[in-house]
Amino acid sequence: MELLSNQAFWIGLAQIIWINIILSGDNAVVIALAARSLEPRQQKQAIFWGTAAAVVLRVALTIVAVKLMQLPWLQLAGGVLLLWIGVQLLNDGDEDENGDEKSHSGLMAAIRTILVADLVMSLDNVIGVAAAANGNMALLVLGLAIAIPIVIFGSTLMIKIMTRYPVIVTLGAALIGWVGGETIVSDKMVEPIVPHHSFGFYAAAVLGAVLVVATGKYLQGRKASSATPA
Template sequence: MDAMLGADFWIGLLKIVWINIILSGDNAVVIALAARGLPAHQQSKAIMLGSGAAVVLRIALTLVAAKLMQLPLVEIMGGVLLLWIGVGLLKGEDESEQSGDAVKVGMMAAVRTILLADLVMSLDNVIAVAAAAQGNLVLLVLGLAISIPLVIFGSTLMIKLMARFPAIVTLGAALIGWVAGETLASDHVLEGLIQAHPWLTHAAAVAGALLVVAVGKMWQARNAAPASGA
Protein backbone atom coordinates (compact mmCIF):
# COMPACT_ATOMS: atom_id res chain seq x y z
CA MET A 1 0.00 0.00 0.00
CA ASP A 2 2.85 2.37 0.83
CA ALA A 3 4.23 1.81 -2.67
CA MET A 4 1.02 3.20 -4.15
CA LEU A 5 1.45 6.42 -2.19
CA GLY A 6 4.96 7.12 -3.42
CA ALA A 7 5.88 9.59 -6.15
CA ASP A 8 7.46 6.84 -8.28
CA PHE A 9 4.15 4.96 -8.44
CA TRP A 10 2.17 7.98 -9.66
CA ILE A 11 4.87 9.00 -12.12
CA GLY A 12 4.89 5.46 -13.53
CA LEU A 13 1.09 5.48 -13.75
CA LEU A 14 1.10 8.77 -15.68
CA LYS A 15 3.76 7.37 -18.02
CA ILE A 16 1.68 4.27 -18.81
CA VAL A 17 -1.50 6.29 -19.42
CA TRP A 18 0.38 8.76 -21.63
CA ILE A 19 2.07 5.98 -23.61
CA ASN A 20 -1.33 4.41 -24.25
CA ILE A 21 -2.84 7.73 -25.36
CA ILE A 22 -0.03 8.17 -27.87
CA LEU A 23 0.12 4.58 -29.10
CA SER A 24 -3.59 3.69 -29.14
CA GLY A 25 -4.56 5.84 -32.13
CA ASP A 26 -4.22 3.02 -34.64
CA ASN A 27 -6.01 0.63 -32.27
CA ALA A 28 -8.98 3.03 -32.10
CA VAL A 29 -9.11 3.04 -35.91
CA VAL A 30 -9.20 -0.78 -36.02
CA ILE A 31 -11.95 -0.92 -33.40
CA ALA A 32 -14.01 1.67 -35.27
CA LEU A 33 -13.60 -0.14 -38.60
CA ALA A 34 -14.54 -3.47 -37.04
CA ALA A 35 -17.64 -2.11 -35.30
CA ARG A 36 -18.94 0.31 -37.92
CA GLY A 37 -20.95 -2.33 -39.82
CA LEU A 38 -22.98 -3.31 -36.74
CA PRO A 39 -26.36 -1.82 -35.82
CA ALA A 40 -26.01 1.29 -33.65
CA HIS A 41 -27.17 -0.48 -30.47
CA GLN A 42 -24.50 -3.17 -30.97
CA GLN A 43 -21.60 -0.83 -31.74
CA SER A 44 -21.01 0.38 -28.17
CA LYS A 45 -21.21 -3.18 -26.84
CA ALA A 46 -18.67 -4.44 -29.39
CA ILE A 47 -16.35 -1.51 -28.61
CA MET A 48 -16.51 -2.10 -24.84
CA LEU A 49 -16.09 -5.89 -25.13
CA GLY A 50 -13.27 -5.59 -27.64
CA SER A 51 -11.44 -2.83 -25.77
CA GLY A 52 -11.76 -4.53 -22.37
CA ALA A 53 -10.63 -7.92 -23.67
CA ALA A 54 -7.79 -6.29 -25.60
CA VAL A 55 -6.48 -4.65 -22.42
CA VAL A 56 -6.54 -7.97 -20.55
CA LEU A 57 -4.70 -9.52 -23.48
CA ARG A 58 -2.22 -6.66 -23.48
CA ILE A 59 -1.45 -7.18 -19.78
CA ALA A 60 -0.67 -10.84 -20.41
CA LEU A 61 1.30 -9.97 -23.53
CA THR A 62 3.42 -7.41 -21.65
CA LEU A 63 4.87 -10.18 -19.51
CA VAL A 64 6.23 -12.08 -22.52
CA ALA A 65 6.52 -9.45 -25.27
CA ALA A 66 10.27 -8.89 -25.08
CA LYS A 67 11.01 -12.61 -25.50
CA LEU A 68 8.22 -13.11 -28.04
CA MET A 69 9.55 -10.44 -30.37
CA GLN A 70 12.95 -12.16 -30.52
CA LEU A 71 11.42 -15.29 -32.04
CA PRO A 72 11.94 -15.53 -35.82
CA LEU A 73 8.96 -15.02 -38.13
CA VAL A 74 6.61 -13.86 -35.32
CA GLU A 75 6.30 -10.33 -36.70
CA ILE A 76 6.17 -11.54 -40.30
CA MET A 77 3.17 -13.71 -39.42
CA GLY A 78 1.68 -10.79 -37.51
CA GLY A 79 2.15 -8.46 -40.47
CA VAL A 80 0.46 -10.91 -42.84
CA LEU A 81 -2.44 -11.24 -40.38
CA LEU A 82 -2.80 -7.45 -40.24
CA LEU A 83 -2.88 -7.26 -44.05
CA TRP A 84 -5.71 -9.81 -44.07
CA ILE A 85 -7.58 -7.89 -41.36
CA GLY A 86 -7.16 -4.57 -43.20
CA VAL A 87 -8.52 -6.00 -46.47
CA GLY A 88 -11.43 -7.60 -44.65
CA LEU A 89 -12.34 -4.38 -42.85
CA LEU A 90 -12.21 -2.34 -46.04
CA LYS A 91 -14.26 -4.94 -47.91
CA GLY A 92 -17.06 -4.59 -45.36
CA GLU A 93 -20.18 -6.68 -45.11
CA ASP A 94 -23.63 -6.49 -46.57
CA GLU A 95 -25.75 -5.16 -43.71
CA SER A 96 -29.06 -4.83 -45.54
CA GLU A 97 -30.57 -8.16 -44.45
CA GLN A 98 -29.26 -9.27 -41.08
CA SER A 99 -31.27 -11.51 -38.78
CA GLY A 100 -30.88 -11.40 -35.00
CA ASP A 101 -28.52 -14.39 -35.10
CA ALA A 102 -26.50 -12.74 -37.86
CA VAL A 103 -26.12 -9.59 -35.76
CA LYS A 104 -24.79 -11.65 -32.83
CA VAL A 105 -22.35 -13.43 -35.11
CA GLY A 106 -21.32 -10.05 -36.56
CA MET A 107 -20.64 -8.62 -33.11
CA MET A 108 -18.51 -11.59 -32.08
CA ALA A 109 -16.64 -11.37 -35.39
CA ALA A 110 -15.98 -7.67 -34.68
CA VAL A 111 -14.67 -8.46 -31.18
CA ARG A 112 -12.47 -11.22 -32.60
CA THR A 113 -11.06 -8.83 -35.21
CA ILE A 114 -10.34 -6.23 -32.53
CA LEU A 115 -8.51 -8.79 -30.41
CA LEU A 116 -6.41 -10.16 -33.28
CA ALA A 117 -5.45 -6.69 -34.53
CA ASP A 118 -4.65 -5.42 -31.04
CA LEU A 119 -2.50 -8.48 -30.38
CA VAL A 120 -0.34 -7.78 -33.43
CA MET A 121 -0.29 -3.98 -33.22
CA SER A 122 0.57 -3.98 -29.51
CA LEU A 123 3.76 -6.04 -29.73
CA ASP A 124 5.93 -2.92 -29.89
CA ASN A 125 3.68 -0.84 -27.62
CA VAL A 126 3.72 -3.20 -24.67
CA ILE A 127 7.51 -3.04 -24.38
CA ALA A 128 7.25 0.70 -23.67
CA VAL A 129 4.44 0.04 -21.17
CA ALA A 130 6.43 -2.73 -19.46
CA ALA A 131 9.43 -0.41 -19.14
CA ALA A 132 7.26 2.24 -17.48
CA ALA A 133 5.70 -0.31 -15.09
CA GLN A 134 9.14 -1.65 -14.05
CA GLY A 135 7.69 -5.01 -13.01
CA ASN A 136 4.88 -3.51 -10.89
CA LEU A 137 1.78 -5.54 -11.88
CA VAL A 138 -0.62 -3.25 -9.97
CA LEU A 139 0.78 -0.26 -11.83
CA LEU A 140 0.49 -2.08 -15.14
CA VAL A 141 -3.14 -3.11 -14.59
CA LEU A 142 -4.19 0.34 -13.34
CA GLY A 143 -2.47 2.17 -16.18
CA LEU A 144 -4.04 -0.02 -18.87
CA ALA A 145 -7.46 0.04 -17.18
CA ILE A 146 -7.44 3.84 -17.13
CA SER A 147 -6.67 3.82 -20.86
CA ILE A 148 -9.87 1.84 -21.68
CA PRO A 149 -12.20 4.89 -21.62
CA LEU A 150 -9.74 6.79 -23.82
CA VAL A 151 -9.75 4.02 -26.46
CA ILE A 152 -13.55 3.68 -26.26
CA PHE A 153 -14.00 7.43 -26.71
CA GLY A 154 -11.58 7.49 -29.63
CA SER A 155 -13.28 4.52 -31.32
CA THR A 156 -16.76 6.00 -30.88
CA LEU A 157 -15.60 9.30 -32.34
CA MET A 158 -13.99 7.51 -35.30
CA ILE A 159 -17.24 5.64 -36.09
CA LYS A 160 -19.13 8.96 -36.23
CA LEU A 161 -16.46 10.48 -38.46
CA MET A 162 -16.49 7.44 -40.76
CA ALA A 163 -20.26 7.70 -41.15
CA ARG A 164 -19.94 11.37 -42.09
CA PHE A 165 -16.76 11.12 -44.17
CA PRO A 166 -16.56 7.67 -45.89
CA ALA A 167 -13.05 8.42 -47.17
CA ILE A 168 -11.81 7.96 -43.58
CA VAL A 169 -12.64 4.24 -43.92
CA THR A 170 -10.15 3.93 -46.76
CA LEU A 171 -7.56 5.96 -44.84
CA GLY A 172 -8.10 3.76 -41.79
CA ALA A 173 -7.59 0.58 -43.81
CA ALA A 174 -4.46 2.13 -45.34
CA LEU A 175 -3.16 2.85 -41.82
CA ILE A 176 -3.61 -0.82 -40.91
CA GLY A 177 -1.72 -1.80 -44.07
CA TRP A 178 1.03 0.69 -43.17
CA VAL A 179 1.42 -0.82 -39.70
CA ALA A 180 1.37 -4.31 -41.27
CA GLY A 181 4.26 -3.37 -43.58
CA GLU A 182 6.27 -1.93 -40.68
CA THR A 183 5.58 -5.06 -38.64
CA LEU A 184 6.79 -7.31 -41.45
CA ALA A 185 10.00 -5.31 -41.83
CA SER A 186 10.64 -5.38 -38.06
CA ASP A 187 10.98 -9.14 -37.83
CA HIS A 188 14.14 -10.44 -36.20
CA VAL A 189 15.16 -12.45 -39.29
CA LEU A 190 15.27 -9.27 -41.40
CA GLU A 191 17.31 -7.25 -38.90
CA GLY A 192 20.53 -7.36 -40.93
CA LEU A 193 18.81 -6.45 -44.17
CA ILE A 194 16.97 -3.50 -42.61
CA GLN A 195 20.13 -2.21 -40.94
CA ALA A 196 21.87 -2.25 -44.31
CA HIS A 197 18.90 -0.67 -46.11
CA PRO A 198 16.81 1.37 -43.60
CA TRP A 199 14.57 2.69 -46.38
CA LEU A 200 13.06 -0.80 -46.74
CA THR A 201 10.99 -0.22 -43.60
CA HIS A 202 9.24 2.79 -45.18
CA ALA A 203 8.93 0.97 -48.50
CA ALA A 204 7.27 -1.99 -46.76
CA ALA A 205 4.88 0.36 -44.96
CA VAL A 206 3.86 2.11 -48.19
CA ALA A 207 3.51 -1.23 -50.00
CA GLY A 208 1.32 -2.58 -47.18
CA ALA A 209 -0.98 0.46 -47.29
CA LEU A 210 -1.32 0.30 -51.09
CA LEU A 211 -1.90 -3.47 -51.04
CA VAL A 212 -4.71 -3.28 -48.48
CA VAL A 213 -6.48 -0.46 -50.31
CA ALA A 214 -6.07 -2.04 -53.76
CA VAL A 215 -7.23 -5.53 -52.75
CA GLY A 216 -10.00 -4.16 -50.52
CA LYS A 217 -11.37 -1.92 -53.29
CA MET A 218 -11.18 -4.76 -55.80
CA TRP A 219 -13.11 -6.97 -53.38
CA GLN A 220 -15.69 -4.23 -52.87
CA ALA A 221 -16.18 -3.91 -56.63
CA ARG A 222 -16.55 -7.67 -57.04
CA ASN A 223 -19.22 -7.78 -54.30
CA ALA A 224 -21.04 -4.78 -55.75
CA ALA A 225 -21.22 -6.25 -59.28
CA PRO A 226 -23.80 -9.02 -58.53
CA ALA A 227 -25.88 -6.57 -56.48
CA SER A 228 -26.05 -4.06 -59.31
CA GLY A 229 -26.94 -6.77 -61.81
CA ALA A 230 -29.72 -8.18 -59.63
Protein backbone atom coordinates in the same frame (compact mmCIF):
# COMPACT_ATOMS: atom_id res chain seq x y z
CA MET B 1 -0.81 3.08 1.09
CA GLU B 2 2.96 3.02 0.79
CA LEU B 3 2.54 2.25 -2.90
CA LEU B 4 0.31 5.31 -3.44
CA SER B 5 2.76 7.59 -1.64
CA ASN B 6 5.66 6.36 -3.76
CA GLN B 7 6.76 9.03 -6.24
CA ALA B 8 8.17 6.41 -8.64
CA PHE B 9 4.73 4.75 -8.79
CA TRP B 10 3.02 7.95 -9.96
CA ILE B 11 5.77 8.72 -12.46
CA GLY B 12 5.48 5.20 -13.89
CA LEU B 13 1.68 5.46 -14.02
CA ALA B 14 1.88 8.77 -15.88
CA GLN B 15 4.33 7.24 -18.37
CA ILE B 16 2.07 4.23 -19.03
CA ILE B 17 -1.01 6.44 -19.51
CA TRP B 18 0.91 8.69 -21.89
CA ILE B 19 2.24 5.72 -23.87
CA ASN B 20 -1.29 4.33 -24.18
CA ILE B 21 -2.69 7.69 -25.32
CA ILE B 22 -0.04 7.88 -28.04
CA LEU B 23 -0.50 4.27 -29.13
CA SER B 24 -4.30 4.12 -28.90
CA GLY B 25 -4.86 5.94 -32.19
CA ASP B 26 -4.43 2.98 -34.52
CA ASN B 27 -6.31 0.69 -32.11
CA ALA B 28 -9.27 3.10 -32.09
CA VAL B 29 -9.28 3.03 -35.91
CA VAL B 30 -9.37 -0.79 -35.96
CA ILE B 31 -12.20 -0.91 -33.43
CA ALA B 32 -14.20 1.72 -35.32
CA LEU B 33 -13.74 -0.11 -38.64
CA ALA B 34 -14.75 -3.44 -37.11
CA ALA B 35 -17.87 -2.03 -35.43
CA ARG B 36 -19.06 0.51 -38.00
CA SER B 37 -21.42 -1.88 -39.83
CA LEU B 38 -23.24 -2.92 -36.63
CA GLU B 39 -26.39 -1.31 -35.29
CA PRO B 40 -25.80 1.40 -32.63
CA ARG B 41 -26.54 -0.84 -29.63
CA GLN B 42 -24.16 -3.53 -30.86
CA GLN B 43 -21.54 -0.93 -31.73
CA LYS B 44 -21.37 0.00 -28.05
CA GLN B 45 -21.15 -3.66 -27.05
CA ALA B 46 -18.40 -4.41 -29.59
CA ILE B 47 -16.39 -1.34 -28.54
CA PHE B 48 -16.68 -2.06 -24.81
CA TRP B 49 -16.09 -5.82 -24.81
CA GLY B 50 -13.52 -5.71 -27.59
CA THR B 51 -11.52 -2.99 -25.82
CA ALA B 52 -11.78 -4.61 -22.37
CA ALA B 53 -10.71 -8.03 -23.64
CA ALA B 54 -7.91 -6.48 -25.69
CA VAL B 55 -6.54 -4.70 -22.60
CA VAL B 56 -6.58 -7.96 -20.61
CA LEU B 57 -4.69 -9.68 -23.43
CA ARG B 58 -2.27 -6.78 -23.58
CA VAL B 59 -1.47 -7.20 -19.88
CA ALA B 60 -0.67 -10.87 -20.47
CA LEU B 61 1.32 -9.99 -23.59
CA THR B 62 3.33 -7.34 -21.76
CA ILE B 63 4.47 -9.88 -19.19
CA VAL B 64 6.13 -12.01 -21.88
CA ALA B 65 6.71 -9.26 -24.45
CA VAL B 66 10.51 -9.36 -24.46
CA LYS B 67 10.61 -13.13 -25.00
CA LEU B 68 7.90 -13.01 -27.68
CA MET B 69 9.79 -10.35 -29.63
CA GLN B 70 12.73 -12.76 -29.93
CA LEU B 71 10.69 -15.46 -31.68
CA PRO B 72 11.60 -15.62 -35.40
CA TRP B 73 8.87 -15.04 -37.99
CA LEU B 74 6.29 -14.07 -35.33
CA GLN B 75 6.03 -10.42 -36.37
CA LEU B 76 6.21 -11.33 -40.06
CA ALA B 77 3.20 -13.62 -39.66
CA GLY B 78 1.45 -10.97 -37.57
CA GLY B 79 2.08 -8.32 -40.23
CA VAL B 80 0.60 -10.51 -42.97
CA LEU B 81 -2.41 -11.11 -40.71
CA LEU B 82 -2.84 -7.35 -40.29
CA LEU B 83 -2.83 -6.85 -44.07
CA TRP B 84 -5.60 -9.45 -44.37
CA ILE B 85 -7.58 -7.79 -41.56
CA GLY B 86 -7.26 -4.40 -43.27
CA VAL B 87 -8.67 -5.80 -46.52
CA GLN B 88 -11.53 -7.49 -44.68
CA LEU B 89 -12.42 -4.36 -42.71
CA LEU B 90 -12.51 -2.29 -45.88
CA ASN B 91 -15.19 -4.61 -47.24
CA ASP B 92 -17.20 -5.41 -44.11
CA GLY B 93 -19.31 -2.30 -44.34
CA ASP B 94 -20.89 -3.57 -47.57
CA GLU B 95 -22.37 -6.69 -45.96
CA ASP B 96 -26.10 -6.76 -45.24
CA GLU B 97 -26.88 -8.21 -41.85
CA ASN B 98 -30.47 -9.39 -41.29
CA GLY B 99 -31.96 -11.35 -38.39
CA ASP B 100 -30.86 -11.90 -34.82
CA GLU B 101 -28.55 -14.79 -35.66
CA LYS B 102 -26.62 -12.83 -38.28
CA SER B 103 -26.61 -9.78 -36.02
CA HIS B 104 -25.07 -11.81 -33.18
CA SER B 105 -22.58 -13.31 -35.61
CA GLY B 106 -21.60 -9.82 -36.74
CA LEU B 107 -21.04 -8.69 -33.15
CA MET B 108 -18.85 -11.69 -32.30
CA ALA B 109 -16.90 -11.28 -35.55
CA ALA B 110 -16.25 -7.62 -34.72
CA ILE B 111 -15.02 -8.47 -31.21
CA ARG B 112 -12.81 -11.26 -32.59
CA THR B 113 -11.32 -8.90 -35.19
CA ILE B 114 -10.62 -6.26 -32.53
CA LEU B 115 -8.85 -8.83 -30.34
CA VAL B 116 -6.66 -10.25 -33.10
CA ALA B 117 -5.73 -6.87 -34.58
CA ASP B 118 -4.94 -5.31 -31.19
CA LEU B 119 -2.83 -8.32 -30.25
CA VAL B 120 -0.75 -8.08 -33.42
CA MET B 121 -0.43 -4.29 -33.37
CA SER B 122 0.68 -4.35 -29.72
CA LEU B 123 3.61 -6.75 -30.17
CA ASP B 124 6.25 -4.03 -30.22
CA ASN B 125 4.28 -1.32 -28.38
CA VAL B 126 3.96 -3.25 -25.12
CA ILE B 127 7.71 -3.19 -24.58
CA GLY B 128 7.48 0.53 -23.80
CA VAL B 129 4.69 -0.13 -21.31
CA ALA B 130 6.62 -3.00 -19.71
CA ALA B 131 9.67 -0.76 -19.33
CA ALA B 132 7.60 1.99 -17.68
CA ALA B 133 5.99 -0.50 -15.27
CA ASN B 134 9.45 -1.83 -14.33
CA GLY B 135 8.04 -5.15 -13.11
CA ASN B 136 5.27 -3.59 -11.00
CA MET B 137 2.12 -5.60 -11.88
CA ALA B 138 -0.24 -3.27 -9.97
CA LEU B 139 1.13 -0.33 -11.93
CA LEU B 140 0.85 -2.22 -15.22
CA VAL B 141 -2.77 -3.31 -14.68
CA LEU B 142 -3.87 0.12 -13.40
CA GLY B 143 -2.21 1.96 -16.28
CA LEU B 144 -3.76 -0.27 -18.93
CA ALA B 145 -7.17 -0.16 -17.20
CA ILE B 146 -7.13 3.63 -17.43
CA ALA B 147 -6.51 3.22 -21.17
CA ILE B 148 -9.94 1.56 -21.64
CA PRO B 149 -12.06 4.77 -21.55
CA ILE B 150 -9.50 6.52 -23.75
CA VAL B 151 -9.80 3.88 -26.49
CA ILE B 152 -13.60 3.63 -26.10
CA PHE B 153 -13.98 7.41 -26.54
CA GLY B 154 -11.63 7.43 -29.51
CA SER B 155 -13.44 4.51 -31.18
CA THR B 156 -16.88 6.07 -30.70
CA LEU B 157 -15.64 9.35 -32.15
CA MET B 158 -14.05 7.57 -35.13
CA ILE B 159 -17.32 5.76 -35.97
CA LYS B 160 -19.15 9.10 -36.08
CA ILE B 161 -16.45 10.59 -38.32
CA MET B 162 -16.50 7.54 -40.63
CA THR B 163 -20.29 7.79 -40.96
CA ARG B 164 -20.03 11.43 -41.98
CA TYR B 165 -16.89 11.13 -44.10
CA PRO B 166 -16.68 7.66 -45.77
CA VAL B 167 -13.19 8.41 -47.11
CA ILE B 168 -11.94 7.97 -43.51
CA VAL B 169 -12.74 4.25 -43.87
CA THR B 170 -10.22 3.98 -46.72
CA LEU B 171 -7.65 5.99 -44.76
CA GLY B 172 -8.21 3.74 -41.73
CA ALA B 173 -7.64 0.61 -43.81
CA ALA B 174 -4.49 2.24 -45.23
CA LEU B 175 -3.26 2.87 -41.66
CA ILE B 176 -3.71 -0.81 -40.81
CA GLY B 177 -1.81 -1.73 -43.97
CA TRP B 178 0.97 0.72 -43.00
CA VAL B 179 1.30 -0.88 -39.54
CA GLY B 180 1.20 -4.32 -41.17
CA GLY B 181 4.09 -3.42 -43.47
CA GLU B 182 6.10 -2.03 -40.55
CA THR B 183 5.39 -5.15 -38.49
CA ILE B 184 6.63 -7.46 -41.25
CA VAL B 185 10.02 -5.74 -41.61
CA SER B 186 10.34 -5.46 -37.79
CA ASP B 187 10.60 -9.24 -37.50
CA LYS B 188 13.78 -10.52 -35.92
CA MET B 189 14.75 -12.32 -39.14
CA VAL B 190 14.01 -9.38 -41.46
CA GLU B 191 15.21 -6.41 -39.39
CA PRO B 192 18.94 -6.99 -40.15
CA ILE B 193 18.13 -6.76 -43.88
CA VAL B 194 15.72 -3.82 -43.56
CA PRO B 195 16.82 -1.72 -40.54
CA HIS B 196 14.32 0.40 -38.63
CA HIS B 197 13.71 3.89 -40.05
CA SER B 198 15.58 3.09 -43.25
CA PHE B 199 14.20 3.76 -46.73
CA GLY B 200 13.23 0.09 -47.06
CA PHE B 201 11.40 0.21 -43.70
CA TYR B 202 9.13 3.06 -44.80
CA ALA B 203 8.82 1.63 -48.31
CA ALA B 204 7.42 -1.57 -46.76
CA ALA B 205 4.93 0.50 -44.74
CA VAL B 206 3.78 2.38 -47.85
CA LEU B 207 3.55 -0.87 -49.81
CA GLY B 208 1.41 -2.39 -47.05
CA ALA B 209 -0.98 0.57 -47.12
CA VAL B 210 -1.24 0.53 -50.93
CA LEU B 211 -1.71 -3.25 -51.00
CA VAL B 212 -4.58 -3.18 -48.50
CA VAL B 213 -6.44 -0.33 -50.21
CA ALA B 214 -5.89 -1.66 -53.75
CA THR B 215 -6.96 -5.19 -52.84
CA GLY B 216 -9.94 -3.93 -50.84
CA LYS B 217 -11.12 -1.66 -53.68
CA TYR B 218 -10.68 -4.49 -56.20
CA LEU B 219 -12.81 -6.83 -54.10
CA GLN B 220 -15.40 -4.07 -53.64
CA GLY B 221 -15.55 -3.67 -57.41
CA ARG B 222 -16.02 -7.39 -57.95
CA LYS B 223 -18.73 -7.53 -55.32
CA ALA B 224 -20.56 -4.59 -56.89
CA SER B 225 -20.31 -6.17 -60.36
CA SER B 226 -21.67 -9.50 -59.16
CA ALA B 227 -24.55 -7.75 -57.37
CA THR B 228 -25.56 -5.74 -60.46
CA PRO B 229 -28.25 -7.51 -62.53
CA ALA B 230 -27.19 -8.44 -66.06
